[in-house]
Amino acid sequence: MRFGTDGVRGRAHTELTTSFVTRLGRAAAEVLGTSTWIIGRDTRESGADFERALAEGLTGAGATVRSAGVLPTPALARAGVVHRVPTAMITASHNPFEDNGVKLFAAGGLKLDDATQAAIEARMDALVAPGSSESPSAGDTDAEARFADEYIGWLVSLFPAGCLQGLDIVLDCANGAMSEVAPIVAERLGASVELINASPDGRNINAECGATSPGDLAAAVLVRGADLGLAFDGDGDRVIAVDQHGETIDGDRLLALAALQLRDAEALAGDTVVVTVMSNLGLRHAMARAGMHLVETVVGDRAVLEALDSGGFSLGGEQSGHIIYRDLATTGDGLLAGMRLAQRVAESGRSLGELAGEVMTSYPQVLVNVRVAERHPSIADELAAEIAAAEATFDGDGRILVRASGTEPLIRVMVEAPTTDQAAETAESLAAVVRTRFAG
Secondary structure, three states: OOOEOOEEEEEEOOOEOHHHHHHHHHHHHHHHOOOEEEEEEOOOOOHHHHHHHHHHHHHHOOOEEEEEEEOOHHHHHHHHHHHOOOEEEEOOOOOOOOEEEEEEEEOOOEEOOHHHHHHHHHHHHHHOOOOOOOOOOOOOEOOOOOOHHHHHHHHHHOOOOOOOOOOEEEEEOOOOOOOOHHHHHHHHOOOEEEEEOOOOOOOOOOOOOHHHOOHHHHHHHHHHOOOEEEEEOOOOOOEEEEOOOOOEEOHHHHHHHHHHHHHHOOOOHHHEEEEEOOOOHHHHHHHHHOOOEEEEEOOOHHHHHHHHHHHOOOEEEOOOOOEEEOOOOOOOOHHHHHHHHHHHHHHHOOOHHHHHHHHOOOOOEEEEEEEOOOOOOOHHHHOHHHHHHHHHOOOOOOEEEEEEOOOOOEEEEEEEOOOHHHHHHHHHHHHHHHHHHHOO
16 A cells, blocks of 8 residues: 555555554654654544554654544644644545545644655565564553643634624534534534534444535534534545535635635735645636636645645635645644634625625536546546547536546546536546446
């Protein structure tokens, strides 16, 4: 296994094994430092096994390990900022419970660059090479520490007291790591909260709920007559919203709303927003109309973060719901983004549906995933002729993106067009080509 778009990830105990994670821990400590590490995990049943395996590798290299227990990824990254130590999150993010993975952060809550990941991979290879030494020096593992309170206190401190007073919110925690933290923050800011999908049992994380499946949330908002709903993914670094009518507000609209909110506060550096190639054409048009600039990256919040830091920008994100307020955080934070959105609704005196409806018009977007035997990172080049022929039919008013997934053995075919039928027809045509050539 190798690092993907965001850490390493695979089927628990088959693709991702405890021996691999132990070796990863040993290599990570040798590259990033052997003092103190903080480990957190989401709620999937394999998490404890992989936490123990990672701790074994870290302590084997001489590090001291502090366990944060179940904690959202942004809270763990925040702990890395506060305590200035490397951190590791045991999570497969939005994937089902059968999968698991490891996200690594350098001291200061920073995601790893390509060179650091390559150094860790090289060290892992050396650890299993003939004649390599496996004699660890002793380390210590502290009892579970409470880092959630630090995160909650910090997040609440970013907002005016009672700023969500009078707002009725439904929170869908995907039976994941936000289940304990999210309602505390929202209620301390004054909101009335209904909580759904917040009873993790190790296997129900992301199961037909949360950011990847907001149907439960939409239904709950309508039944309650709530002002809005927020759905997180399993580790809490992304958020999707639902308005008062049960309509889904995806990451592109959230990003557009966040950009206007920051610009109104004169806090949008360079009037620039960092997006990925997956961002909707409608977002691009909306930002251009508003006089804002876009910087585009490949898919993955790590790429967005790199562009934010290199350009000195303050806001970036993905259609999937990763929203990064770089002046405040080092990674996507679904709860921070959700509370900022709720604050805008409360302060505007308008509904989320109104605000989201006027900020942009989304182009119909169709995404077809084709499972393949092997990854094809140069898939766009391999299908260049077919993609060009399809794009020519749009006469400049559409977009096609074909790429290999960074986390799964999939080829993703995304098409945006003026009509849903045109987008679907084009996407299926290209997907058929992929299946014919690469799916076997």
